[in-house]
Each structure stands twice: as C-alpha cells, then as structure tokens.
Amino acid sequence: MSVTATLRQCHRLRKHLKALQEEIDRGPRVLKAQQARLAAEEQAHADHHEAVKRLKLKQRDDEGTLKQTEARLAKLEQQLQGISVPKEYKAKESEIEQARAKRAELEDAILATMGEVEERTAAVPAVDRKWGDAMAEFAQYEVDAAARFERMKADQIDTQAALVKAEADIPAKNRPTYDHLVKGHGPDAFAAVKDRVCQGCRTGLTQQKVIELSGGAFSQCPSCGKMLYPAAE
Ligand SMILES: [Zn+2]
Known part of the structure; x- marks a missing residue:
C-alpha cells in the first residue's frame, strides 16, 4: 500500500475515533438531561394529585364552617324574636346581616372548589398516563443508551486496533x-x-x-x- 493510501486510512480511522469519543463523552450529559425531564414529569404528576387532595380538604373545611355559620344564623334569628329594645334589635340585625354575607361567601367558594375538583379529577387519567409514558420512555432510553455504549466501546477497540495496524505501514x-x-x-x-x-x-x-x-x-x-x-x- 502506498504511503498516501495509508494516510487516507489513518485519517478516516482517527476521525472515527474522535467522533466515537465525543459521543461517549456526551453520554453523561444526555443522561442528566433525561433524568431532569423525568424528575419534572414526576413533580408535575405529584403536584396534580396534591392539588386535588388540597382542594378536597378545603371543600371539607368550608362545608364545616358553613354548617357552623348556619347554626349561628338560626340562633341569631331566634334571639331577634325576643328583643324589644330598638337599639339591641338593630345590633342583632346587623349581626345577622354579617352572618348571611359569610354564608353566601362560603356557598360561592364551595361551588367554585367543587367545579375545580371535578375538572382536576377528570384530568387524572391523562396525568397518570403521561407520567407512565415518561417512565417507560426513560426505561427505554436507559436500555438503548447501554446498548449504544457497548457498541461504541467495541467499535473503539476495533478501530484502535485497525489504526495501530495501518500506522505500522508508515x-x-x-x-x-x-x-x-x-x-x-x-x-x-x-x-x-x-x-x-x-x-x-x-x-x-x-x-x-x-x-x-x-x-x-x-x-x-x-x-x-x-x-x-x-x-x-
Ligand atoms: Zn493545506
């Protein structure tokens, strides 16, 4: 083989070795990016379920407060019947007014939360599926990356050997x-x-x-x- 043919071959082999090394070196960075993506998906999934739980708790709390407010309102209305002094009557009326406003506010909040719980609960299957897909995708990435790494390592050894053989002709x-x-x-x-x-x-x-x-x-x-x-x- 002529020297120039050997140089051509050495050039090709050395370019290939460099590209292989670069791809091998890129591996950990790609892995890190994949892990970050998986972690973000996990967080989004957990956040969704946490939000549903929190909304249901708020719903229960508001319902409890509403019950108390209604009981208090009934008591105030009863007390109003027994008052004959106008000034006291007026004060009681004002108290009743405040309790009614609070009741209306709670009823609105409960309705709004109910709607939100319904909406988020309906989205749970899709959210769960997305998380499942992300996990499967990551597992597949790990399998593929391991196989690719093995292939590149074997290629590296073969190419290195071919290079030594070619360079012996210089x-x-x-x-x-x-x-x-x-x-x-x-x-x-x-x-x-x-x-x-x-x-x-x-x-x-x-x-x-x-x-x-x-x-x-x-x-x-x-x-x-x-x-x-x-x-x-
Ligand atoms: Zn030149």
Whole structure:
C-alpha cells in the first residue's frame, strides 16, 4: 500500500475515533438531561394529585364552617324574636346581616372548589398516563443508551486496533513527523487533496506537489503542514 493510501486510512480511522469519543463523552450529559425531564414529569404528576387532595380538604373545611355559620344564623334569628329594645334589635340585625354575607361567601367558594375538583379529577387519567409514558420512555432510553455504549466501546477497540495496524505501514523515516503531527492535531493533522487544492487550508498546490502525491509519497501541505493524500475518487 502506498504511503498516501495509508494516510487516507489513518485519517478516516482517527476521525472515527474522535467522533466515537465525543459521543461517549456526551453520554453523561444526555443522561442528566433525561433524568431532569423525568424528575419534572414526576413533580408535575405529584403536584396534580396534591392539588386535588388540597382542594378536597378545603371543600371539607368550608362545608364545616358553613354548617357552623348556619347554626349561628338560626340562633341569631331566634334571639331577634325576643328583643324589644330598638337599639339591641338593630345590633342583632346587623349581626345577622354579617352572618348571611359569610354564608353566601362560603356557598360561592364551595361551588367554585367543587367545579375545580371535578375538572382536576377528570384530568387524572391523562396525568397518570403521561407520567407512565415518561417512565417507560426513560426505561427505554436507559436500555438503548447501554446498548449504544457497548457498541461504541467495541467499535473503539476495533478501530484502535485497525489504526495501530495501518500506522505500522508508515515508513520509519516519516514516523517521527507523523507522530508529532497527530499528537498535536489528532485527525486535523491530515488533509485530502481534491482538484489540486488542499482541503485543510484551501490552498492550491503546485504541479510538482501533485505529481509527488500521485506517486504515493509522504508529503505535507507547504501552507498548513497537514499530511496529504489524494481524495478518493
Ligand atoms: Zn493545506
């Protein structure tokens, strides 16, 4: 195999290794985002049920207060019958007025709460389903992510082995340059040449350089220093 063919292969393998590593590194961030989404769904689900419970409690409290208010009102109305002093009569009347206003207020509140409880209770199946879906989705994500991770790890090992094998074909005299460049630039140490143009820096190459390359020799771009190979047809 010519040196340029080897460089082409090494470039491909190193690009693939870099992409693999980036995806592996992204894994924990993706997991964190998925966990945050699940937690938000869990909270929304719990909040909904908590709201229903709270509304029902308020309903019960208001109903209790209404009963007390009604009993008090009945007592006040009875007391009114026995009063003959006008000033006292007026005071009692005012008391009755206040109790009636409170009764009306409670009745309104109870009706409003009832409507809200009904509405939220009707939404419970949908809310439960949404939470169930979120849990199932997360479980599926975990299974998929684990499988993907295994695949990438295996791919990484295979690609690494293929790279070592390919790099063994780099001539010994070029090896120090090669090692120095890939150490500093990774996959960016290589560039294909297409239509006499270095694809790394877009500089046009001399005719002599192109001939050198097509002969399969080890060669670097005079402009950007990347190791060159002719682009595959
Ligand atoms: Zn270049």
